[in-house]
Amino acid sequence: MKSISLTQFLIEQQREGRINADLRLLIEVVARACKRISIAVGKGALGGVLGSAGTENVQGETQKKLDVLSNEILLEANAWGGHLAALASEEMDDPHPIPDRYPKGEYLLVFDPLDGSSNIDVNISVGTIFSVLRCPEGVKEPDEKAFLQPGTQQVAAGYAVYGSSTVLVLTLGDGVYQFTLDREQGNFPLTHAKMRIPEDTSEFAINMSNMRHWEPPMRRYIDELLAGKTGPRGRDFNMRWVASMVADVHRILTRGGIFIYPRDLKDPGKPGKLRLMYEANPMAFIVEQAGGAATTGRERILAIAPAQLHQRVPVFLGSKNEVERVTAYHLTPADRA
Ligand code: P6P
Numbered sequence: 001m002k003s004i005s006l007t008q009f010l011i012e013q014q015r016e017g018r019i020n021a022d023l024r025l026l027i028e029v030v031a032r033a034c035k036r037i038s039i040a041v042g043k044g045a046l047g048g049v050l051g052s053a054g055t056e057n058v059q060g061e062t063q064k065k066l067d068v069l070s071n072e073i074l075l076e077a078n079a080w081g082g083h084l085a086a087l088a089s090e091e092m093d094d095p096h097p098i099p100d101r102y103p104k105g106e107y108l109l110v111f112d113p114l115d116g117s118s119n120i121d122v123n124i125s126v127g128t129i130f131s132v133l134r135c136p137e138g139v140k141e142p143d144e145k146a147f148l149q150p151g152t153q154q155v156a157a158g159y160a161v162y163g164s165s166t167v168l169v170l171t172l173g174d175g176v177y178q179f180t181l182d183r184e185q186g187n188f189p190l191t192h193a194k195m196r197i198p199e200d201t202s203e204f205a206i207n208m209s210n211m212r213h214w215e216p217p218m219r220r221y222i223d224e225l226l227a228g229k230t231g232p233r234g235r236d237f238n239m240r241w242v243a244s245m246v247a248d249v250h251r252i253l254t255r256g257g258i259f260i261y262p263r264d265l266k267d268p269g270k271p272g273k274l275r276l277m278y279e280a281n282p283m284a285f286i287v288e289q290a291g292g293a294a295t296t297g298r299e300r301i302l303a304i305a306p307a308q309l310h311q312r313v314p315v316f317l318g319s320k321n322e323v324e325r326v327t328a329y330h331l332t333p334a335d336r337a
Contacts, residue, residue, distance in 0.1 A: 006031055006168065006179045006188035018172055019156075022083040022105050026132060027156060030109070031168055031188055033077040034128050034160035035181060037070045037114065041126060041162040050121050058093040058310055059275075066120055067091055070113035070128065084109055085135035086142040088309055090278055095142060095309070104140075107155070108133040108147055110309075112278045115159075116244025125163035127246030131282040132156040144309045147277065151302035157282035161246045167191070169253065171289040176253065197292035198256035201319035203238045205248045206260040213264035217297070217329035220337060245274065249283050249317070253290055258318040258326070262297060272296075272314035276306055280315050293323035297330040 004012075010024045019027075040047055053063040071091040078084050082103035088095045088110040098104050111130040119126055132155050139146050158170040166181035168188055176195040179188035204225055211222070228236035240257070242248050248259050263272050274280050284294030284301040294301045294317035301313065316323050329337065 003189045025081050026083045029077050033074045036073050038162050038166040057091045064117045067114050067117050088147050108135050110278045115246050119244050125247040127159050127161040129159045129282050148306040151281035154285050157285040159246045161250050171286050176290045195290045197290045199320045201256040203257040205240050210264050213266040218262045221326045221329050252318040256319045258322040261315045263314040272312045274315045276311050276313045280313050287317045292318050293320045295327045
């Protein structure tokens with residue numbers, strides 16, 4: 001059966017009253033920007049855009065040329081449509097206003113333009129993550145404060161994975177849909193509707209090299225998985241770690257699993273590595289919409305009231321029963337663990 005395109009899907013969502021014309025345009029514009037990023041990423045060494053840009057972002061991380069290019073592609077694509085009030089990005093210290101020569105809209109777009117970019121030079125999948133919020137009523141010049149809304153306020157979220165194929169995964173709050181880039185037609189046919197994450201799994205994703213820095217409940221949970229059928233879980237587990245969140249989360253959305261980037265004690269001032277507004281929140285929205293769960297180990301990610309645009313949080317997300325188990329370990333007083 002011929003599948004519908006992203007454009008037709010969005011028109012149908014608008015016809016059903018789930019989205020308005022501006023949100024439809026926003027998603028279309030972001031999808032086109034992801035297509036351009038996919039082309040740039042796909043050129044690899046032939047595109048002259050590998051390697052470092054020689055600059056640092058607000059995180060203090062060295063920016064890759066493709067980080068900067070991807071950010072610019074998303075800024076240019078979203079400037080003129082009249083659907084946004086402002087944008088914010090991992091690659092920019094402060095929110096980016098819509099140029100005065102264009103009309104402003106009701107939405108805020110916050111994104112990680114190229115997540116996992118340390119993998120670009122070794123040809124491992126990377127991606128774009130985005131989250132859409134409404135601009136607060138009456139705010140004409142949105143500053144950081146306008147973006148500081150809990151993840152439950154998201155009206156849409158999605159990611160693109162630039163891998164063996166380029167897929168766009170999207171939720172508008174009524175299930176999770178996957179579209180695959182048709183490079184010949186240049187469009188995104190729907191390839192998977194109403195995606196569901198199995199509630200149980202035997203596959204976990206974590207960077208084990210940080211084990212010595214973990215909190216005790218984290219050690220307990222992973223030790224039980226490593227004990228396999230000889231331990232309390234009674235079955236063997238497998239491990240995957242791509243070190244590219246979009247790739248790890250897409251695998252989990254497709255076949256189940258639990259993704260963990262915990263708080264660790266090596267830097268007590270840093271509550272984890274991943275950022276709330278443009279990594280944890282959009283992924284948590286998608287995962288919950290697919291029947292999974294997403295916590296910090298102690299609270300639901302989507303319920304967090306953000307304090308800063310670039311704040312970091314611990315992330316546990318994926319198969320519901322595993323996320324609930326490891327969260328229960330963190331909430332159990334040490335003397336009863
Ligand atoms: P580590 C990529 O830099 C990223 O932000 C996520 O995409 C990924 O899950 C994580 O960091 C990898 O972190 O410490 O294993 O390199």
